[in-house]
Amino acid sequence: MNLGMGNTGINPIRNPRLTRKNGNANKLDIQDRAFHDWYRFVLSYPPHLVREYIDKFGLNDRSIVLDPFCGTGTTLVEAKLHNVGTIGIEAHPFSQFAASVKLDWIIDPDQLLTEAREIAYTAFNLLNLQGIEDDQVLDIVPENLILKTISPEAQSLILTNSISPLPLHKTLVLLNCLKSHEKEVYYRHALLALANALVFKISNLHFGPEVGVKSPKSDVPVVSNWLAEVEKMVNDLRLVQGQKYPEAKVYLADARQIGNLITPNAVHAVITSPPYPNEKDYTRTTRLESVLLGFVQTKAELRALKKTMIRSNTRGVYKEDDDDKWIADHAEIQRIANAIEKRRIELEKDSGFERLYSRVTKLYFGGMARHLADLRNILVPGAQLAYVVGDQASYLRVKIQTGQILADIAKALGYEVDRIDLFRTRLATATKEQLREEVVVLSWPGKKG
Secondary structure, three states, X not given: OOOOOOOOOOOOOOOOOOOOOHHHOOOOOHHHOOOHHHOOOOOOOOHHHHHXXXXXXXXXXXXXXXXXXXXXXXXXXHHHHOOOEEEEEEOOHHHHHHHHHHOOOOOOHHHHHHHHHHHHHHHHHXXXXXXXXXXXXXXXXXXXXXXXXXXXXHHHHOOOOOOOHHHHHHHHHHHHHHHOOOOOOOHHXXXXXXXXXXXXXXXXXXXXXXXXXXXXXXXXXXHHHHHHHHHHHHHHHHHHOOOOOOOEEEEEOOOOOOOOOOOOOOEEEXXXXXXXXXXXXXXXXXXXXXXXXXXXXXXXXXXXXXXXXXXXXXXXXXXXXXXXXXXXXXXXXXXXXXXXXXXXXXOOOOOOOHHHHHHHHHHHHHHHHHHHHHHHHHEEEEEEEEEEEEOEOOOOOOOEOHHHHHHHHHHHOOOEEEEEEEEEEEEOOOOOOEXXXXXXXXXXXXXXX
C-alpha cells in the first residue's frame, strides 16, 4: 500500500498486534502525536487501536471508513495517514471543527507560521499598552485596567474558576486579534491551536478523566503558549508537505440520522466509539473552549446541541425523547432498567437526575438501535464494523454489559456478530471492580430479499 509518506519521519505503520499492558492500552504513543495531538478529546481511544482494525479489516486506498461518532478525529486522522478514504459524523460543533482542522494538511506551513508570528506581535503590543508583559507572570492586575470578560450567560455555561480573570482577559485580546484574520486560510488552524493551549496550558482545568478545576493560576503566558501550539502544527504539516492523501469529510450531524448524508452502499468499514451509558456529560468536557471560541454561547444553543446526541446521561434527556421505543421488546434492557428503578426506590434516591437513570438507560440503547438501523443503507455488503464500548455500573451499581447488549441489538437488525474483543479493563469507582472495555466486531451481509 502506498502511504504517501516518503522519508518524512512519520511512520504510521507499526506492529498493530503489539502487546500493551492494560494501563497503557488507552494512552497516546509518543510516535503518534503528529496531527492527533493538535487537539485530543480526553476520552479518545488511541490511534494504535484504529491501526489494528484497519489492518484486520484489510482496508486500502480503495476503501472508505466511517466514524459516526468521530469526536475530534482519531479514526479519521489515522485512516488518512494510511491512505484510506474517510468520513466522519459528529454532533458537537467544536469537536467537528477540531476534527476537520486536523484533517486539513493542504495549508502552507510557512505561511501559517509567518502569519501567526505577526498576530502574536500584535497581541503582545496590545497587552504591553495595557501594562501587561505576557511572558512575565503578574501577581496583581495593572491599576485602572478593566479586564475583558464574557457575558453572564456564557459564564454560566462553564465550570466556575475554569480560567482566571487575567488569563481570560489575555485570551480574549488574542482572540480579537485572530478574528481580524477570520477569512484567511490559516485562521482555523490558528483557532484550534488556541483551543489546545487554552485547555491544557492556560486554563485551570484538569482531567482524571472527569473534568474538574484545580488550584487557580492568577496568571499564565497566553500568546507564547498559543504560538508554541502553532509551531507544533507547522512541524507536522512540513512532514507531509507535497504528499497526496485521500479525501476526508466531517459532517456536523446526528449519528442517528445519517442515511441521507452519505451515498448508499459507499462505506466499507466503521471504526468508532459511541458514548457510553453513564453520567458523563460529554459537552461539559469541551465546554470552556466551546464557549470562549464561540461554538456554544447560550443555554438554548447548548440544549439544541444535546438534542442531536445519543442520550447517554441524564443531563441530556428531554420530555419528548422516544428512542426507547426501538428497544421496547429487548428483555435484557428492560430487566436492567427495572433493576435500576427498583434499587433507586430501595435506596430512596429521589433527585430529578436519579429518577431518570432507568429511562436514560433505555434511551441510550434505543438511540444506538436507531443509529444501527439508519446505518445499514450506506454500508456495502460485507462491510466490517468495530464499536469500542465499555461495561458500566454508574446507575446505582447495576451492571450494564454494553458490548453484549449492543451486539444483540445489531444481530436483531440483520448484522452478523463476528466477535467481541477485549480492549482493556478499567476500575469502576462505584463498585471497585474491573469493568471490560470491548470492541464489538460486526459485519453487514447486505439486505435480504
